Amino acid sequence: MTLNRREILQLGLLGSGAFLAPFVPQKPADAAPFSPQISRFEVPLPIPPVLSPAYSDETTDYYEIKIQKARVEILPGTTTEIWGYNGLFPGPTIRQQGGNPNTEGRQSVVRFINELGKDEHDCDINAVIHLHGMASLPQYDGFATDFVPPGHFKDYIYPNDRAATIWYHDHAIDQTARNVYQGLAGMYIVEDEFERNLPLPKGQYDVPLLIRDAFFEQIGTEAKLVFDDRDRRSTYGDVALVNGVPWPRMAVANRKYRFRLLNISPSRGFQLALSRDLNRLTLGEKMVVIASDGGLLETPVELSTPYQKLKLGMAERYEIIIDFSQYEIGESVYLKNIGFSGSIDSDTRIHTLMRFDVMRDEPDDSVIPKKLREVKRLSVADADRTRTFRFERSFDQWLINGKGWNENRVDANPGLGDIEIWEFVNPGSGWFHPIHVHLIDMQMLDRNGMPVRPYEQGWKDVFHLGEFEKVRVIGEFGPRNPEFMKRFIHGKFMMHCHNLVHEDHSMMTVFEVGDNGDEPKSAPAQSITEMKSFEATYPSPPDVYDMAAIEEFDEELYGKGR
Ligand code: C2O
Ligand code: CU
Numbered sequence: 001m002t003l004n005r006r007e008i009l010q011l012g013l014l015g016s017g018a019f020l021a022p023f024v025p026q027k028p029a030d031a032a033p034f035s036p037q038i039s040r041f042e043v044p045l046p047i048p049p050v051l052s053p054a055y056s057d058e059t060t061d062y063y064e065i066k067i068q069k070a071r072v073e074i075l076p077g078t079t080t081e082i083w084g085y086n087g088l089f090p091g092p093t094i095r096q097q098g099g100n101p102n103t104e105g106r107q108s109v110v111r112f113i114n115e116l117g118k119d120e121h122d123c124d125i126n127a128v129i130h131l132h133g134m135a136s137l138p139q140y141d142g143f144a145t146d147f148v149p150p151g152h153f154k155d156y157i158y159p160n161d162r163a164a165t166i167w168y169h170d171h172a173i174d175q176t177a178r179n180v181y182q183g184l185a186g187m188y189i190v191e192d193e194f195e196r197n198l199p200l201p202k203g204q205y206d207v208p209l210l211i212r213d214a215f216f217e218q219i220g221t222e223a224k225l226v227f228d229d230r231d232r233r234s235t236y237g238d239v240a241l242v243n244g245v246p247w248p249r250m251a252v253a254n255r256k257y258r259f260r261l262l263n264i265s266p267s268r269g270f271q272l273a274l275s276r277d278l279n280r281l282t283l284g285e286k287m288v289v290i291a292s293d294g295g296l297l298e299t300p301v302e303l304s305t306p307y308q309k310l311k312l313g314m315a316e317r318y319e320i321i322i323d324f325s326q327y328e329i330g331e332s333v334y335l336k337n338i339g340f341s342g343s344i345d346s347d348t349r350i351h352t353l354m355r356f357d358v359m360r361d362e363p364d365d366s367v368i369p370k371k372l373r374e375v376k377r378l379s380v381a382d383a384d385r386t387r388t389f390r391f392e393r394s395f396d397q398w399l400i401n402g403k404g405w406n407e408n409r410v411d412a413n414p415g416l417g418d419i420e421i422w423e424f425v426n427p428g429s430g431w432f433h434p435i436h437v438h439l440i441d442m443q444m445l446d447r448n449g450m451p452v453r454p455y456e457q458g459w460k461d462v463f464h465l466g467e468f469e470k471v472r473v474i475g476e477f478g479p480r481n482p483e484f485m486k487r488f489i490h491g492k493f494m495m496h497c498h499n500l501v502h503e504d505h506s507m508m509t510v511f512e513v514g515d516n517g518d519e520p521k522s523a524p525a526q527s528i529t530e531m532k533s534f535e536a537t538y539p540s541p542p543d544v545y546d547m548a549a550i551e552e553f554d555e556e557l558y559g560k561g562r
Helices: 005-016 176-181 500-504 547-558
Strands: 060-072 080-085 094-097 107-114 129-132 152-158 164-170 185-191 206-214 216-219 222-225 239-242 249-253 256-263 270-275 286-292 295-304 310-312 317-323 332-337 352-360 385-394 397-400 410-412 419-426 433-437 442-447 462-465 469-476 491-497 508-513
Touching: 080 222, 094 107, 107 129, 129 152, 164 176, 164 256, 164 317, 176 500, 185 206, 185 256, 239 352, 256 310, 270 286, 310 317, 385 433, 397 491, 419 433, 419 462, 433 469, 462 469, 491 500
Parallel strands: 060 107, 094 185, 206 256, 249 352, 385 419, 410 508
Antiparallel strands: 060 080, 107 152, 129 164, 164 185, 206 239, 216 222, 256 317, 270 310, 270 332, 286 295, 286 317, 332 352, 385 397, 419 469, 433 462, 433 491, 442 469, 491 508
């Protein structure tokens, strides 16, 4: 029996329990049922280029990124229009020296220039840039209506106070899913001395992997990225893209590699495992998780097939070590995505993401330390209060505590320095929600009263909230020491589901830390006609963060050596 795409979608919907709204296909009836069937594991894995600063002074590095449409080759032999940072998909990687500002940490200014122009409906494509995982002031955090319109630019200032793998992506209200789908995502790595001094794999053995799905429609030699949010449910594709190419292969040496995994899919979660066989899981394949969203775990967590998998929800980051010395030269190992990934699959090809080919023999002096970095535990006994947020669907809207987005409504107002427990509840079936809290790193306490998975026990900013689950997280909203509170980051920030279709319609809300914080729209974009060189704009480096306060706070919160 062969099913057409529509029938498959309907089956998927039946399976997902989402009967709440009638199914209205958005794709024209004559659209191809699948993306073009290209052969897998042929394109070598590209590594996004590292962006050099355009200018630097004593404390700050200044970067420039143009947001542009571009034509790139994604599927071999075709071209695809993407919207990309510097015209690239994914965007360039920023690697910045962070940490203690007095001894090593540097500040970044990233100038984003919007050259996107109009979309196919002749509407301006407004950009908003959020650096996901950075504790930025409200006016540099990418508030969803703080637009950078076409022909405008905005300088975002980032403190880089702690080391972690984070990322920048579009956050424009109601259009985030489309804009990220079109390619607006890139990695941003903050490194510090402490981490660099660990004997982990470095240089060419430290590899970013930005993973997502996509759907393409081929017309001649053009492969068009087709965005279909399925009546505001979710958007899925049947092509796996890693670093912007379909099902790549990577030639590796028989040694350890560090991979920085980031899920940039709008709606698809992954469950990762390695296998020597394409079609079934082989036994005993190991990966070691060393870091999560907010940086290194306290101790490495080894996962081994067939029972242990790594769940990578949208926007989550995990860093893993794979030791390819467990394989013979000439052997291959697949990065698999197994099990139900919260998606309507139109074929099973997406159950494999890429292949590693062990090609050469090389020495390996890297070691995975038994203790990576101290993770100070926040204690329930210290919490000032608990808040509950329910994530539910109602008709064609996704809501938090029954409410949709209203930028003028504040739904939670933790005092500066308060410790709070946030309880996330997903009473429904058929959908999981990766919940993202801006500004702070938090720790997961439990899921349905049970301990969370070992690799979820470090610092995180995205929390996997499965069907019928209640997840409790704890976080500290700034320094408790009043001496440092004055200029510490406070103000309005967003919290939302990182299924970008849910976020757009409209599972997102505002919380406000303390009061009298800077307004999210207090540093508006300017016309490019006003743009001057960095040197002329910043005769001295911008001084917007109280770095001494941040440093003190980080030390108190994360422990020594941050
Ligand atoms: Cu990665 Cu508010 O998002
Ligand atoms: Cu959601």
